[in-house]
Amino acid sequence: DVKVTQSSRYLVKRTGEKVFLECVQDMDHENMFWYRQDPGLGLRLIYFSYDVKMKEKGDIPEGYSVSREKKERFSLILESASTNQTSMYLCASRGGGPLTGQYFGPGTRLTVT
């Protein structure tokens, strides 16, 4: 079974803090993704990576950056957290061809006060 883990389930940070969210997958997948999910807005793609050190912006990259130094690890960075970044953050990975789906981690519920 694919396993995707995220560093924290719940996180509370103050406005202006730098926040790191980490994601690790154990299936040697090339592709990894960061989403945020908000009520009524569904899943929105922030960034994705299709290889080590490669990244592409998703639909809502503003205020975020990412890092992928190793294939199994994909980090999301909030450079200066703001209250409108309070959300559920979900990491996913995908491999094995276009007929396979994405596998999600358990999510990090981030609150910025």
Added chain:
Amino acid sequence: RKEVEQDPGPFNVPEGATVAFNCTYSNSASQSFFWYRQDCRKEPKLLMSVYSSGNEDGRFTAQLNRASQYISLLIRDSKLSDSATYLCVVPARGSGAGSYQLTFGKGTKLSVIP
């Protein structure tokens, strides 16, 4: 037409009922599609993939209609444990190098009532 569109529901059905969700998509070049299930405050989990005319797994059947550009999910003999939000997922339009990008619908909420 939006990339992917679902009826948000909620669908409230009694145990044992059959319920069907439809989802429309705009990218006619899409080849593979997925249904995910998401429980409250949990991550989405892959339920079924659809890449030919359809796929069946126990009580669940997913069907694809390429001509009309919609996919459907049929749940037979509904159980209380089927209560969840069901997300329709299609390949992202024009994803280029990001060919593994997916676009998620906002989901259809199902409540199975005793």
